[in-house]
Amino acid sequence: MRGALITLAVAISASAALAQTQVPIALRDMGSFHIGGRVIEVSGQPIKEVVFTPGGVPAKVDPNGAYQIEQMYVQYFLPQNRRGKVPLLLWHGGGLTGVTYETKPDGGEGWLTMFIRNGWDTYISDAVERGRSGWTNTFKGEPVFLPLGDPWERFRIGPPGSWNADKAKRVTYHGTQFPIDAYEQFMKQGVPRWLTTDDAIVAGYIELVDKVCPCVVLVHSQSGAFGFKVAEARPDKVKALVAIEPTLGGDKNKVALLKNTPVLIVYGDNAKEHPRWSKIRQGGVDYAAVLKGAGGSVDIIDLPDRGIRGNSHMLMMDKNNAQVAELIQQWLAGRGLSE
Amino acid sequence: MRGALITLAVAISASAALAQTQVPIALRDMGSFHIGGRVIEVSGQPIKEVVFTPGGVPAKVDPNGAYQIEQMYVQYFLPQNRRGKVPLLLWHGGGLTGVTYETKPDGGEGWLTMFIRNGWDTYISDAVERGRSGWTNTFKGEPVFLPLGDPWERFRIGPPGSWNADKAKRVTYHGTQFPIDAYEQFMKQGVPRWLTTDDAIVAGYIELVDKVCPCVVLVHSQSGAFGFKVAEARPDKVKALVAIEPTLGGDKNKVALLKNTPVLIVYGDNAKEHPRWSKIRQGGVDYAAVLKGAGGSVDIIDLPDRGIRGNSHMLMMDKNNAQVAELIQQWLAGRGLSE
Numbered sequence: 001m002r003g004a005l006i007t008l009a010v011a012i013s014a015s016a017a018l019a020q021t022q023v024p025i026a027l028r029d030m031g032s033f034h035i036g037g038r039v040i041e042v043s044g045q046p047i048k049e050v051v052f053t054p055g056g057v058p059a060k061v062d063p064n065g066a067y068q069i070e071q072m073y074v075q076y077f078l079p080q081n082r083r084g085k086v087p088l089l090l091w092h093g094g095g096l097t098g099v100t101y102e103t104k105p106d107g108g109e110g111w112l113t114m115f116i117r118n119g120w121d122t123y124i125s126d127a128v129e130r131g132r133s134g135w136t137n138t139f140k141g142e143p144v145f146l147p148l149g150d151p152w153e154r155f156r157i158g159p160p161g162s163w164n165a166d167k168a169k170r171v172t173y174h175g176t177q178f179p180i181d182a183y184e185q186f187m188k189q190g191v192p193r194w195l196t197t198d199d200a201i202v203a204g205y206i207e208l209v210d211k212v213c214p215c216v217v218l219v220h221s222q223s224g225a226f227g228f229k230v231a232e233a234r235p236d237k238v239k240a241l242v243a244i245e246p247t248l249g250g251d252k253n254k255v256a257l258l259k260n261t262p263v264l265i266v267y268g269d270n271a272k273e274h275p276r277w278s279k280i281r282q283g284g285v286d287y288a289a290v291l292k293g294a295g296g297s298v299d300i301i302d303l304p305d306r307g308i309r310g311n312s313h314m315l316m317m318d319k320n321n322a323q324v325a326e327l328i329q330q331w332l333a334g335r336g337l338s339e
Numbered sequence: 340m341r342g343a344l345i346t347l348a349v350a351i352s353a354s355a356a357l358a359q360t361q362v363p364i365a366l367r368d369m370g371s372f373h374i375g376g377r378v379i380e381v382s383g384q385p386i387k388e389v390v391f392t393p394g395g396v397p398a399k400v401d402p403n404g405a406y407q408i409e410q411m412y413v414q415y416f417l418p419q420n421r422r423g424k425v426p427l428l429l430w431h432g433g434g435l436t437g438v439t440y441e442t443k444p445d446g447g448e449g450w451l452t453m454f455i456r457n458g459w460d461t462y463i464s465d466a467v468e469r470g471r472s473g474w475t476n477t478f479k480g481e482p483v484f485l486p487l488g489d490p491w492e493r494f495r496i497g498p499p500g501s502w503n504a505d506k507a508k509r510v511t512y513h514g515t516q517f518p519i520d521a522y523e524q525f526m527k528q529g530v531p532r533w534l535t536t537d538d539a540i541v542a543g544y545i546e547l548v549d550k551v552c553p554c555v556v557l558v559h560s561q562s563g564a565f566g567f568k569v570a571e572a573r574p575d576k577v578k579a580l581v582a583i584e585p586t587l588g589g590d591k592n593k594v595a596l597l598k599n600t601p602v603l604i605v606y607g608d609n610a611k612e613h614p615r616w617s618k619i620r621q622g623g624v625d626y627a628a629v630l631k632g633a634g635g636s637v638d639i640i641d642l643p644d645r646g647i648r649g650n651s652h653m654l655m656m657d658k659n660n661a662q663v664a665e666l667i668q669q670w671l672a673g674r675g676l677s678e
Contacts, residue, residue, distance in 0.1 A: 148405040
């Protein structure tokens with residue numbers, strides 16, 4: 001009964017959040033910057049003549065010299081009615097950009113504006129080598145391009161074997177919350193990624209944390225690993241870590257560093273049963289146990305155990321994204337981080 | 340004397356715009372979407388096993404199948420106090436993204452928020468294959484990466500031969516308005532570009548115009564060519580075209596299409612004298628003459644002729660960017676496009 005009441009309260013809050021979309025967003029400031037990266041030297045290359053615009057006037061380009069690489073793009077929105085005690089940083093998952101948290105692929109409101117409306121100074125970034133952070137041909141290995149169907153199963157919209165190029169033949173998990181009519185639209189958000197750039201990505205995030213924190217860091221999927229690494233590197237700066245379906249936890253040998261950083265880990269539906277996600281989730285559960293054993297504060301929420309069913313890996317885009325955002329908001333308020 | 344009075348009035352307006360940075364920005368909505376692009380098919384490739392996170396659980400990735408390519412990212416901000424009669428679309432130049440119009444590299448206010456404060460529904464986009472639009476390995480030719488020093492001379496911060504890796508030895512044009520201490524920061528905004536993607540880029544912009552216009556389109560540098568092409572394709576939708584240092588004008592055989600689309604072309608300082616820019620500018624002047632001859636409305640503003648000196652190719656980042664924004668605002672108001 002108590003569980004039912006909590007579910008009801010969350011549902012009402014979610015409706016309130018949805019209704020807010022008609023309320024103007026008042027910002028005391030908004031803007032963007034690039035941070036981090038380094039300069040490398042290239043030499044011994046011939047000078048090129050480049051026609052940048054077909055029919056335009058050629059320009060000589062000397063490819064030798066210094067190049068800027070590995071910087072990171074950050075955009076920020078600072079609400080006039082600030083209620084978050086510290087800024088909130090939203091870090092996206094692999095093969096994506098900060099767009100993850102903006103308007104949903106189905107046109108509905110995303111977490112970015114929901115958290116701004118909740119009074120958080122919100123910083124949204126594109127990881128190094130993704131999106132507006134730019135990329136160079138200096139990374140090791142080949143970039144990964146995802147076929148249209150790949151995330152359908154890997155992000156648990158449908159079970160293994162459920163993807164079909166024919167929309168009418170695609171199978172979903174029962175009661176999926178992912179807006180499946182907007183799946184193709186979601187795939188337009190994808191960008192290439194390398195598999196060898198973690199150190200550069202983490203370096204960029206650490207520079208961001210040094211610039212704008214103390215803060216709350218909210219991570220998703222691939223950035224789970226980055227969030228824990230950065231919290232281990234700057235435990236005094238990361239006042240809470242919210243990990244949405246992290247693919248990896250932190251370093252079990254460094255848990256003592258995080259004893260003052262409360263951690264919330266959230267998993268959607270079918271994570272316990274999915275052949276790959278069950279292993280990923282178990283890794284997170286095992287890590288959390290070690291962190292707790294060292295005096296850390298960790299809450300793991302499996303949404304279906306709270307009666308919240310049907311969530312895919314892309315919780316922030318699911319139809320009930322406001323309900324999940326409200327759950328995170330309440331958890332942060334419970335840690336004294338929001339008025 | 341009359342020229343001096345106009346200069347003074349513009350200077351006062353620019354100061355007013357700068358003072359506004361402390362005034363909150365009230366938005367009735369903000370958000371983003373991807374538009375356009377197409378799906379291609381890849382076949383005959385072997386299945387790969389990919390470890391997306393070092394130490395993580397491997398995933399099988401079948402590289403065969405459909406891929407989304409050539410979509411475009413758009414972010415929009417809709418002010419509560421709307422005064423622009425139609426939306427304003429900001430298109431960036433080559434090797435850059437919509438970040439061009441956001442906060443300046445020196446941390447000062449950019450044109451995006453200046454135009455939002457002026458009441459424009461503002462749409463900022465990353466051209467196809469740039470930034471948050473994503474990219475694929477399907478484009479012809481090699482991407483271009485710009486060395487750190489290349490834009491210093493090509494964007495007329497200093498004259499030919501003025502770049503030096505040593506900051507202390509760099510030469511600028513007399514009285515440059517570019518914030519030279521932030522030059523390295525500016526170069527962090529750069530992204531690779533292909534030289535073979537114009538058709539896909541224009542297709543993306545046309546889809547955007549079809550979705551959100553009638554509108555004003557403001558273009559810069561490489562997107563000058565795109566702005567004219569799109570206006571020629573959708574003359575009823577583009578109510579005015581503001582071309583900031585376009586590298587190319589429109590098609591002289593299609594000028595009749597643009598007779599109801601007023602055009603403003605703006606050049607900064609030293610454009611008439613610079614060996615490459617003098618040719619580019621002359622191309623614009625020649626095109627404008629043909630457009631005028633066909634009954635079109637074109638204003639060419641060479642800023643130094645108005646007593647506004649020192650502007651580089653990156654007018655929106657120059658120290659006097661508010662003054663140039665105000666000049667554009669007044670031109671648009673004069674065409675009945677802003678209250």
